[in-house]
Amino acid sequence: MKSIYTSSPFAHNNSSVQKVMLQVQLAAFPALLAHILLFGYGIIIQWFLAVATALLVEYVMLKLRDKPVLPNVTDFSALITVTGLVFCIPPESPWWVIVSGSAFALVFGKHLYGGLGYNPFNPAMLGYAFLLISFPAEMTQWTLPKEIAGYSLSFWESFNHILFGAVAHAPIDSFTGATPLSAVKTGIQEGVSAQQMLQAPYLETGWWNLTAWGWINLAFLAGGAWLIYTRTIRWQYPVGFLGALGLMAWIFHSINPDLYAPVSFHLLFGGTMLAAFFIITDPVSSSTTPLGRLIYAAGIGVLVYVIRNWGAFPDGIAFAVLLLNIAVPLIDRYTQPRVLGHNR
């Protein structure tokens, strides 16, 4: 088998897994910046907590698995996993949420399956699903944007709140609330029309008539465009996902605008753009054939819409992704492209 490494090609395009992962991390920066501007410093603290957890978990798991630590930690895949997770959780949630979530994602999502490349499920979404089911209350208390809450927490206030649960001068309810997705959902369930719900003040304010959520989604979109340009991710993922989600939203909104929110709402609220460019694009747990990627992404888009409207959770990205992860081997099998010189 040694001869395998001494035969041609003797050239390489200098790409590497590390570069791919760092590219993704870089592309997440616009969204991170928007997040800080709009929701305060909570996310930074959460991110550092997550990275510290990841380093520890990686070290322990690699030792237990009897694998070399340095080359495996420096593939930066854990960094991407926890970064994805950090964007999903409320910025002011207590420290044990992100720590347990990151640890669960890495241990059960990655290492127990044999490490990077062998995990059938998206580790970040596995961790997020774990948190959604285990701590539903904490997961819905999202920090309100500055414009709505009237003020924002300073770095130290966030720090104290996350680590010690203490806020000097205000109860948690005064600066956190339901996310727009769950607010609209609850409203519709209570008989308020979707359009009326969207007229609510806190969904209107923001720069250029875009809400804080819209801005974060746009930031993800910008990072995602960069990823497509650098060929770090494939166009099939966002096109399939956003296309399917948008189409579903358009169809149902056209049928009954009172019951179903418009396309723009579905595309610019919740974790839509995060999922489209950073979550479902995880190559390890998604389909590898070009057509398969499109089907996989579209399947997630449809499921997200279904869960958002008729499911028990306000946003269904985690469950949609995990469900489609299961279908990947099947999709791969039936979407083999035609090989040159074979019949059409």
Added chain:
Amino acid sequence: MKTRGFLTQLVKTLSPLYPMAKRLLYRFHGGVFPKYNKELSLRQPLREGYIPKQLILPLQQHMGLPALPCVELGESVKKFQLIAQAAKGLSAPVHAPTSGKIIAIEPRVLPHASGLAQPCIVIEPDGLDSAITNVLAVNTPPQTPEAFKQLILNAGIVGMGGAGFPTFAKLPNQPGLVEHLVINGAECEPFITCDDMLMQTHPDEIIRGAQLVAQMFGIPHVVCAIENNKPKAIEAMRQACADSQITITEVATVYPMGGQKQLIQEVLGIEVPSGKHTIDIGIVMMNIATLRAIAHAVDKGQPLVSRFVTVSGLGLEQPYNINALLGTPFDELIALAKPKQPIDYPLIMGGPMMGVKLADNHVPVVKTSNCILANPPEPVQAPMACIRCGECADACPINLQPQQLYWHAQAHEYEQAEKLNLFDCIECGCCSFVCPSHIPLVQYYRHAKSEVREIRAQAQLTEQAKQRHEARQARIERDKQERDAKLAAKKAAVKQQAAQDTQDKKTAQPAHQTAESNREDAPKLSARERAIQMAKARQQAAKASPEQTQPAEKPAAASDDKRKAAMEAAKARAAAKKAQAELSTDQPKQESEKPELSVEDKRKAAMEAAKARAAAKKAQQETAK
């Protein structure tokens, strides 16, 4: 055509912004854009007339059977003199590249990854370079395709693009069977510029060769494809074929444009069906250097004794191109290029994408050596786990799914790998080139392919053994039945004899009646049987256990008989092998209309092989007995 021109322009404007837009410029899937480094070897002028101290000429520089030496040790030879004849079948002769003395006919290391030594003829040049003119005795150009092919064979011409398939075997036996002649001047491998240089310096001879082939085989469409990174070559070739039917096509610079299937797809828009040869669909592709060799053979009666070679690499001060005599050692040519540091690392024959890393640097230039590459070794990145990114699938010119092939190859699930069309892989190396995990993908496929071939061969052997075993069982059963029948016949005969004896005393008639009442042939059979059985019975009477007579007899006559039988078995086996070899390699020699065997010939050969195999089996069974 207009839209294509517009697209080209658009992509060219876009490509600084988005390099991968270049993939829109050609028809086949995938492809990669490695760093070409072609300018390195184009800085120096072409070198000619270099005669080394020794010329090492392997008897096998081509696909097929090695040539057979026809010179003696110590003999003086002249330039162009035949020194090794083509073997029967798929082979090519070898000629002396310069005048000198044969100083050795012995195994020397060949330019091959294995580093194995194979028989070579070693010539010590006398420096006079005295030649025999028109050694191929061409007075008038050949008039028939057969004569043309014979001349190409006699000239020792093989595919000079890299595969080394004897050229005569590629051509049909009658005109009108080929629709397109594609001249391959793509030269898509990085570093290599020998074809570029040849097209710049000798375009007339290339075009002449192409015209000869086109006329002889009645090929209506001749097109020459050159990658657009060789503007000088394109210009020279365009001028050379200005007043001919040959068209020069600029093709995009992308690896592997020069691959046979890719270039045909690009210039003709035709996909070569999987598992078929280009000749099956009326296409012949030839490298420009091969066509030049054909022109030399037909016009001057000169055999192939030299070729253009690129000597390049990042480890050399002055890379260059040379018209090198075949047999020139690599290390001598490398020394001429002023290495930056001592060459203590392995050289590569061919380009960085598909070349062969040599086990020994003192190997000769052969008919297929297009490049000698001296790239100092770089640290190899340890492969990581596959992250299923799909870069390899995007780069694959055949549109395979390399990542899936890799999982199956790694897991030794070769059946699955074959289902994913493992054998369609052209081993271009694009997948390995782009893999961010640095997985040696194509290397895995090569390994998997050889494993599958091995498994197939094993399966065939097992099947043969099974058939042998079954035949043996059947024979034993038949013997037993015969023996039983004989025994019964003998018993009957004894009874009859007894009856006859008693009846004879009275009257002869009833005995005849009983015999005839059995069967028509019964009396004859029983009579013969009786004689045998009588003899056997006598023999048996002498021994204690009549059934084990034969094995008991063996040791006495054993050694001599066994040896004879073994020899016969070996002979039969050799015959079977020969028949098989002829079946697989003798095809061009057959007088069928196509270079491929006609169905009938194949069947005949197969039958002969089967017969020989049966004989071998029989002989073997006899030894076993």
